[in-house]
Amino acid sequence: MTTSAHLDASPTSVLPGEEVRIPLELRNSGNVVEAYSFEVLGPAARWSVVEPATISLYPNTAGQVELVVRPPRDTTVAPGELTYGVRVLPQEQPQHATVPEGVLHVRPYAEFAAELTPRMGTGRTGAGYRVALDNRGNYPLSVALSGKDTGDLLKFGLPSGPTLVEPGRAAFVKVPVKPKRWLWRGTPVPHAFQLHAVPAAGPEGAPEVAPVALDGSLLQRPVLSPGLLKAVLAVVALAAVLAGLWFGVLRPVVRSAAKEAVKEPVKAAQAKAEEAKKAAEDAKKAGGGDGGSDGKPGGKPGGPGSSPSPSPSPSPKKPGEGPGPQPQAALFSARLTAAAAAGGSDTATYTVPEGKVLRLTGLILENPQGDNGTVVFSVGGKPLLAPALENFREQDFHWGSGLLAAEKQEVTITLTCRTVGRPPAAPAPTKCSAAALLNGTLE
Incomplete structure (x- = not known):
């Protein structure tokens, strides 16, 4: 070579x-x-x-x-x-x-920069900040963040561990800052704080990287601003005006209108009560004759020692017409129940015994499930009441002179079901259900 x-x-x-x-x-x-x-x-x-x-x-x-x-x-x-x-x-x-x-x-080299945005935040309960960590060196940096304010009045939402920033890249970390105590009213209060970005040691031979201090501030505004206080006071004043208008003007007018509205129905009810009272007195006189023509015992036609016999109550021609209750009348109470599926109907009946007259003085209609439909109350085939089920759960009626049903006449309720209701905290029923409680005397 x-x-x-x-x-x-x-x-x-x-x-x-x-x-x-x-x-x-x-x-x-x-x-x-x-x-x-x-x-x-x-x-x-x-x-x-x-x-x-x-x-x-x-x-x-x-x-x-x-x-x-x-x-x-x-x-x-x-x-x-x-x-x-x-x-x-x-x-x-x-x-x-x-x-x-x-x-x-x-050899490794380091070039690190950090920036806080915004420099000044504002809010009632805090503000959000962002820290940009820029690694311009040729090896990864592990950067830890810490925060501090002079009066120890703030809380910093710092990440739980260091942030790894690759070479030639930037990492962004959100840091919420909140005051430890709320400011309810008054003027806004500024809080100065400082965040520190501290890089960890690099590989062998790498230079030491100095930490970066980031200055920021939080302007804490009061929770109740002057504008909000004015709005609250305006609402309170308006409520007071409306209350005064109701009690001073509208309520007396409503009461007066209500009295005028029920005046005529009350008069009609009083007239009916007077008629029923007069009929009862007439019936009592007709059934209370003496033992003879001269009013002494032994007179005619009863004979010596005979006792006066009460005359039987005449049978009424129409339901609801007749004299007052007899002294020997027995208290009466009966319950009629009817049940029907949606779209159907059902009837419950009570028949007056032979030789008796039923005087109804009270009626209670029950709709325990909250069904929709109608229930018709009839005496002797004549409908007297037909309320809608959806208008009541329990409804009672009372008559001073009573509704009369002659012997062998029928007292009925007819249930027509439109929609089955559902009582709270109970299984859903499959049928509508209605009941009637009859009160009065059997004479």
């Missing part, structure tokens, strides 16, 4: 952005003058050159060139060891080319 080349075998250290020169020794052992050119091989080739680019050597002479390495200060140049080579190409005898190799150690 007529050409030999030699590089320093020890690793050469270089910092990105700087320059290092590595000597390359050559020797021409041939018998002709040889010119040499060079080619850098490996990852460092894009930012390395040989100076001079060519060299000529006489036979049996030696020379030297320099490998100039200039790695850029860029985050893409990662720290660590790189193996490189330089191909030495003889022009006269290219078959004798040689490639000496070397090791290049790229």
Whole structure:
């Protein structure tokens, strides 16, 4: 071999952005003058050159060139060891080319910046901030955040652990800041605080990175602003005006209108009550005759020692007409129940016994499930009441003189179901259900 080349075998250290020169020794052992050119091989080739680019050597002479390495200060140049080579190409005898190799150690460098936005926040219960962590070095940075204010009046929503920022990248961290106590009223209060971004130690040989202090402030506004207080006072004043209008003007008018509305129905009810009372007195006189024509015992027509016999109550011609209750009347109470599916109907009936007259003085209609439909109350086939089920759960009626049902007449309720209701906290029923409680006397 007529050409030999030699590089320093020890690793050469270089910092990105700087320059290092590595000597390359050559020797021409041939018998002709040889010119040499060079080619850098490996990852460092894009930012390395040989100076001079060519060299000529006489036979049996030696020379030297320099490998100039200039790695850029860029985050893409990662720290660590790189193996490189330089191909030495003889022009006269290219078959004798040689490639000496070397090791290049790229050192780490750090460039770190941080920014807080916004610098001043405002709010009643706090404000949100964002910290931008910018790593412009060539190795990853682990950055921890901390916060502090002078009066220890604020709470900082800091991340639980450090934030890893890759080289050439930026990381954004949200930091909410809240006051420990609310400001209910008064003027806004400013709070100054400071966040610290502290990078951790880098790889071996990396320079120490100084922490960055970020100044910020929070303007705490009162919860009850002057405008809100004015609105609350206006609402209270309006409520007071409306209350005075109701009690002073509208309520007396409504009461007066209500009295006028029920005046005529009350008069009609009183007239009916007087008629029923007169009929009861007449019936009592008709059934209470003495034992004889002269009012003494033993007179005619009862005979000696005979007792007066009450005359039977005449049967009414129409339901609801007749004299007052007889002294020997027995108390009466009965319950009628009817059930029907949606779209259907059902009837419950009570028949007055033979030789008796039923005097109804009270009626209670029940709709326990809240069904929709109608229930018709009839006496002797004549409908007297037909209320809608959806208008009541329990409804009672009372009559001073009573509704009369003659012997063998029927008292009925007829249920017509439109929609089955559903009582609270109970299984859904399949049928409508209604009932009537009858109260009165059986004479």
